[in-house]
Amino acid sequence: xxxxxxxxxxxxxxxxxxxxxxxxxxxxxxxxxxxxxxxxxxxxxxxxxxxxxxxxxxxxxxxxxxxxxxxxxxxxxxxxxxxxxxxxxxxxxxxxxxxxxxxxxxxxxxxxxxxxxxxxxxxxxxxxxxxxxxxxxxxxxxxxxxxxxxxxxxxxxxxxxxxxxxxxxxxxxxxxxxxxxxxxxxxxxxxxxxxxxxxxxxxxxxxxxxxxxxxxxxxxxxxxxxxxxxxxxxxxxxxxxxxxxxxxxxxxxxxxxxxxxxxxxxxxxxxxxxxxxxxx
Amino acid sequence: xxxxxxxxxxxxxxxxxxxxxxxxxxxxxxxxxxxxxxxxxxxxxxxxxxxxxxxxxxxxxxxxxxxxxxxxxxxxxxxxxxxxxxxxxxxxxxxxxxxxxxxxxxxxxxxxxxxxxxxxxxxxxxxxxxxxxxxxxxxxxxxxxxxxxxxxxxxxxxxxxxxxxxxxxxxxxxxxxxxxxxxxxxxxxxxxxxxxxxxxxxxxxxxxxxxxxxxxxxxxxxxxxxxxxxxxxxxxxxxxxxxxxxxxxxxxxxxxxxxxxxxxxxxxxxxxxxxxxxxxxxxxxxxxxxxxxxxxxxxxxxxxxxxxxxxx
Numbered sequence: 001x002x003x004x005x006x007x008x009x010x011x012x013x014x015x016x017x018x019x020x021x022x023x024x025x026x027x028x029x030x031x032x033x034x035x036x037x038x039x040x041x042x043x044x045x046x047x048x049x050x051x052x053x054x055x056x057x058x059x060x061x062x063x064x065x066x067x068x069x070x071x072x073x074x075x076x077x078x079x080x081x082x083x084x085x086x087x088x089x090x091x092x093x094x095x096x097x098x099x100x101x102x103x104x105x106x107x108x109x110x111x112x113x114x115x116x117x118x119x120x121x122x123x124x125x126x127x128x129x130x131x132x133x134x135x136x137x138x139x140x141x142x143x144x145x146x147x148x149x150x151x152x153x154x155x156x157x158x159x160x161x162x163x164x165x166x167x168x169x170x171x172x173x174x175x176x177x178x179x180x181x182x183x184x185x186x187x188x189x190x191x192x193x194x195x196x197x198x199x200x201x202x203x204x205x206x207x208x209x210x211x212x213x214x215x216x217x218x219x220x221x222x223x224x225x226x227x228x229x230x231x232x233x234x235x236x237x238x239x240x241x242x243x244x245x246x247x248x249x250x251x252x253x254x255x256x257x258x259x260x261x262x263x264x265x266x267x268x269x270x271x272x273x274x275x276x277x278x279x280x
Numbered sequence: 281x282x283x284x285x286x287x288x289x290x291x292x293x294x295x296x297x298x299x300x301x302x303x304x305x306x307x308x309x310x311x312x313x314x315x316x317x318x319x320x321x322x323x324x325x326x327x328x329x330x331x332x333x334x335x336x337x338x339x340x341x342x343x344x345x346x347x348x349x350x351x352x353x354x355x356x357x358x359x360x361x362x363x364x365x366x367x368x369x370x371x372x373x374x375x376x377x378x379x380x381x382x383x384x385x386x387x388x389x390x391x392x393x394x395x396x397x398x399x400x401x402x403x404x405x406x407x408x409x410x411x412x413x414x415x416x417x418x419x420x421x422x423x424x425x426x427x428x429x430x431x432x433x434x435x436x437x438x439x440x441x442x443x444x445x446x447x448x449x450x451x452x453x454x455x456x457x458x459x460x461x462x463x464x465x466x467x468x469x470x471x472x473x474x475x476x477x478x479x480x481x482x483x484x485x486x487x488x489x490x491x492x493x494x495x496x497x498x499x500x501x502x503x504x505x506x507x508x509x510x511x512x513x514x515x516x517x518x519x520x521x522x523x524x525x526x527x528x529x530x531x532x533x534x535x536x537x538x539x540x541x542x543x544x545x546x547x548x549x550x551x552x553x554x555x556x557x558x559x560x561x562x563x564x565x566x567x568x569x570x571x572x573x574x575x576x577x578x579x580x581x582x583x584x585x586x587x588x589x590x591x592x
Contacts, residue, residue, distance in 0.1 A: 011501075012398040019393050019407055025386075026411050029469065032435065033425045044428070048442075049435040091317050098314025110315060112586060117326050119523075119582040121530040123551040124571040127336065127558050128329035131343050151325040154318060183310060212418035214533035219559060230420040234537060237424060244428060251421040258416045266409065270477055 037061070037248035044244050060249035072225050073232030074253065076142075080228060081210040083146045088153040088206045089199060095154075096161030097187050101173060118155045122215050125151065133220050144220040145228070149213060153206045160205065164198025165191065201268035204261050208269070211258060229254040330575070337568035344562045355569035364545055365570065368553040375464050375549065376528040380521055382468040387475025388513075394476070395483045408480070415473035423537030426466040427453060456546040459539050463547050467534055475520055482516040483509070515592055522585040526578055550574050 031051060036044050037060055039053040046054075064070045099111060125148075133144045168191055176186035192199070217228045227235065233250050236243065262269050336342035340351040359365050390411055394404050414422070429436050430452040440446045452462040486509065494504045532551040535541060541552040554574065558567035 015393055015396045015398045018389070019399065019403075022390050022393060022411055023407060025469070026414055029425045029429055030413055030417075032429060033421075036428060045431070045433045047438060049438050091321065095315050095318035098311045102311035102314070104308065104311040107311070110319070113322070114318070116579075116582050116586060117322060119526045119578055119585070120326065120330075121551070121571070121574050121578050123530065123532060123554050124333055124575040124578075125326075125329050126555075127564060127568050127571055128332035130558070131332065131336070131564075132329065134343075148325065150321055154321065158318065208416070214418065214420055214536075215555075218536075230418055230533070233420050233424060237537070247424050248428070251417075251424060255417055255421055262412075262416055270412075 033248050034252055037245055037252045039245055041242060041245050060243075060245035061253075063246060064249055064253065069224055070232060070236075070250070073227055073229045073250075076225075076227065077211055077229040077254075078257075080142060080145045080149070081207050083142070084149045084153055084210040085203050085206045087146065088150060088157045089203050091150070091154060092157035092161045092202055093187070093192060093195070093199065095158050096165050097183075097191065099158070099162050100165035101170065101183070114155050114158055117151070122152070126215055126219050129216065130219055139220065140222045140226050142226075145213075145217060148216050148220065149210050152213075153209050156209070157202045157206055160202045161195070161198055164195055164201070168194050197268070200265060204265045204268050207261065208258055333568045333571055333575075336565055337572045339565050341565055342568060343564040348565070351565075355565045356573070359566055359569045359573065364548060365550075365553060367545055368541075368548040368550050371460060371547065372529060372531070372549045372551075375460065375467065375531065376525055378464050379467045379471060379528050380524050383472045383475050383524055384517065384521060386468070386472040388479055388517075390472065390476045391479035391483055392509075394480055411476060412473045414470050417470065419470070419533035420537050422466055422470045423534050426462070426469070427538060430462055453539050454543050456543050459543060459546045463535055463538050466538060467528070467531065470534070471524065471528070474524065475517075478516050478520050479513060482513050486512045518588060519585070519592075522581065522588065526581050526585065529574075529578060529581075 035051055035053055038056050038058060040055060040057055040059065043050075043054060099107065129148050130139075133139045133148070138144045138147075172190050172194070173183060173186040176190055177183065181189070212230065213228070214230045214234075217231050218234070221227055221231070224235070229250070233247060233254065236247050236250060337355050338350055338352060339348045340354075341348045393399075394408050394411070396404075417425070428434060431437075432449040432451050436452075437446070437449050441449070450458060452458050490508050490512075491504055494508060499507070530551060531549055532555065535547055535549050535552050536555070539547040541548040541556065550570070551574070554567050554570040557563045557570060
């Protein structure tokens with residue numbers, strides 16, 4: 001082997017080693033969780049530790065699906081996340097259209113305000129929200145969650161949609177107006193169909209934010225049948241500190257919708273992920 | 281212009297051409313109609329709550345007491361006189377700074393590896409998908425994954441004992457000496473992908489010619505990294521690090537689910553401290569004062585962030 005070739009080979013080996021280390025760092029904890037969910041509780045802490053189960057069992061999944069309380073956590077999460085996504089997307093489309101197509105007084109102030117709301121600490125909002133929700137008599141209801149979730153889903157969604165609408169030529173709106181249509185008609189008949197990729201990105205990312213929310217759900221609901229998946233996992237942790245396989249199965253099921261969305265709509269996830277940091 | 285216009289009128293916007301509004305005035309209204317729903321929502325869900333929390337913080341026994349009265353800044357004085365508040369502030373800062381540094385280092389390292397043309401693009405594509413995974417998981421799940429791995433009888437301890445790095449079962453989350461490090465580590469694991477993705481996109485945007493020119497001038501790979509890569513990435517690094525700093529200051533679920541702020545306040549964060557004041561002790565006024573102080577800190581960093589974004 002010549003010296004020049006050896007010189008080239010070492011960095012390549014190092015790069016592969018680095019990638020392998022990264023794979024273990026990122027993937028091992030997740031694999032451990034997935035395999036723990038198909039082990040018995042005794043096996044999870046068996047010595048020496050083994051990643052793959054010796055006796056594969058779906059017991060943990062069985063006990064989740066046979067328990068209506070736990071199934072309810074999932075139904076709640078799906079319902080709340082779906083409603084939040086629907087409302088967020090509708091409001092974001094309309095708002096983004098206004099911001100993308102018009103110039104008006106305070107427009108800049110409004111944009112800066114929307115961007116800066118992303119950085120308001122949830123802990124600061126939850127105390128007044130608790131007071132508001134109790135006095136509106138919607139404590140421990142879906143309304144409380146759906147309404148308050150909009151505060152953190154909307155800023156992202158609007159930023160994403162403005163970015164997307166800005167890429168659609170304004171001539172299209174003008175064409176509709178020349179034909180006697182209003183801007184409202186132009187929005188729904190021409191712009192929205194063209195903006196479908198942007199809308200999907202917004203919806204996927206909104207769903208993720210709503211699905212993962214913890215603090216508001218913890219504080220604004222109380223009864224077990226109103227709890228969402230993250231709080232369900234917390235309850236499981238408190239009640240059966242030793243049912244590790246069930247907690248892991250809950251986590252696998254709780255991350256499944258996001259994994260599926262991510263695998264289908266990877267490109268759009270990344271768009272959402274970066275929206276806050278680069279579109280501002 | 282005020283926001284008195286009902287958004288439900290929007291679909292009939294075309295009818296307005298025959299209304300009393302002059303054409304010009306009508307045209308001025310249209311954009312406001314579009315932004316009205318969001319403006320109303322933000323007023324109700326953002327401005328009003330901020331005024332409310334400020335009001336609570338100046339009252340005595342907000343929410344809990346029926347006849348609470350104005351007490352001025354007494355709650356603030358009580359909060360800043362509490363050593364636990366300052367301990368929580370210091371720990372939050374430590375947690376945040378260490379997290380941001382490691383997020384950046386790991387994110388940049390992974391981005392560089394994934395951008396390397398020494399590796400087959402197909403492999404890089406698959407690995408990129410896998411490296412983002414930790415970011416998908418909600419804090420609660422991250423918390424219980426690490427509670428399982430770092431359990432005294434868990435896999436991390438048994439590997440470390442086999443390698444003779446430790447000689448007894450460390451209770452990572454429940455001993456005061458290691459709890460803060462363990463929580464910070466879990467957060468580092470969960471938070472690097474945002475940097476990785478953004479920096480990878482930025483790396484791919486750097487012109488190859490810059491590197492070729494540097495190579496012709498005799499620069500080695502470290503020199504190209506320091507003099508080309510880092511300056512080119514700087515705008516992205518600064519804006520993501522600032523955002524991450526703001527968001528990490530607000531950490532709640534991860535700490536709540538791993539240590540709950542314990543043992544004996546060893547991992548108390550400003551958020552858990554405030555949450556406990558409000559929802560465990562029902563001292564809503566004190567909690568509000570603490571929440572307003574957190575808001576002020578967050579907002580000052582946010583101002584830096586907005587200034588930086590505008591300057592770009």
